[in-house]
Amino acid sequence: xxxxxxxxxxxxxxxxxxxxxxxxxxxxxxxxxxxxxxxxxxxxxxxxxxxxxxxxxxxxxxxxxxxxxxxxxxxxxxxxxxxxxxxxxxxxxxxxxxxxxxxxxxxxxxxxxxxxxxxxxxxxxx
Amino acid sequence: xxxxxxxxxxxxxxxxxxxxxxxxxxxxxxxxxxxxxxxxxxxxxxxxxxxxxxxxxxxxxxxxxxxxxxxxxxxxxxxxxxxxxxxxxxxxxxxxxxxxxxxxxxxxxxxxxxxxxxxxxxxxxx
Numbered sequence: 724x725x726x727x728x729x730x731x732x733x734x735x736x737x738x739x740x741x742x743x744x745x746x747x748x749x750x751x752x753x754x755x756x757x758x759x760x761x762x763x764x765x766x767x768x769x770x771x772x773x774x775x776x777x778x779x780x781x782x783x784x785x786x787x788x789x790x791x792x793x794x795x796x797x798x799x800x801x802x803x804x805x806x807x808x809x810x811x812x813x814x815x816x817x818x819x820x821x822x823x824x825x826x827x828x829x830x831x832x833x834x835x836x837x838x839x840x841x842x843x844x845x846x847x848x849x
Numbered sequence: 850x851x852x853x854x855x856x857x858x859x860x861x862x863x864x865x866x867x868x869x870x871x872x873x874x875x876x877x878x879x880x881x882x883x884x885x886x887x888x889x890x891x892x893x894x895x896x897x898x899x900x901x902x903x904x905x906x907x908x909x910x911x912x913x914x915x916x917x918x919x920x921x922x923x924x925x926x927x928x929x930x931x932x933x934x935x936x937x938x939x940x941x942x943x944x945x946x947x948x949x950x951x952x953x954x955x956x957x958x959x960x961x962x963x964x965x966x967x968x969x970x971x972x973x974x975x
Contacts, residue, residue: 727919728926730926732959732961734961734962765894765896765904766894768894768906768908770891770892770908772910778891778909778910779908780894780906780913780915782894782896782904782905782906784898786904786917787904787915789906789913789930791854791913791930793853796962796964796966798853798964800853800854800856800962802928804915804926833858835858835860835926836860836919836924836926837860838922838924840922
């Protein structure tokens with residue numbers, strides 16, 4: 724069975740709390756990670772919570788990266804959803820783990836859009 | 850164990866292909882679904898692919914809704930990531946299944962940010 728998308732569901736624990744509290748830092752790291760993956764940025768949207776914490780999504784031509792941070796727990800929920808064979812989501816993931824200084828991480832990889840179609844017919848966006 | 854977020858990972862199959870091809874329709878349905886869930890919209894970002902297909906994310910104060918559509922297969926990848934006890938993600942999900950005229954659906958519910966902390970101390974954004 725072939726699938727249209729690859730979705731990494733990532734839990735980053737014991738991150739640098741000051742760093743994940745600030746929208747400017749989190750946005751820069753996510754955008755750098757997207758570029759490293761060779762994905763094409765469509766639009767980034769980031770939001771600073773009061774008193775701290777960040778939500779952000781980078782819509783890419785090949786799906787999206789998203790992050791939600793809880794600085795009070797040192798925790799980030801990260802999603803890397805890509806399609807096509809050309810995107811290096813692993814490189815982006817390792818970069819972010821280092822950048823956020825996560826002491827531990829769990830990753831689940833899901834196939835999205837698993838369809839019963841002949842392999843030659845599978846088309847990816849864009 | 851308590852968790853910070855609830856993440857519904859939804860596969861919508863055999864949707865109305867014309868409808869999921871058009872960004873205006875998809876955005877309206879997603880925004881209506883967010884409102885129905887009682888979440889607070891921070892910013893929507895939607896992108897029309899050429900010749901067809903849509904990617905979109907609505908960042909909410911309680912995390913995000915995202916969608917990626919493949920009209921050529923009648924398929925939508927939908928994610929509903931919320932935090933707090935006040936958001937009715939099930940209502941949003943059922944509304945979208947009907948609106949996109951999906952003939953079948955699979956849903957996986959994940960807990961995100963499962964932390965070993967006393968229940969009384971758990972805080973949700975915003």
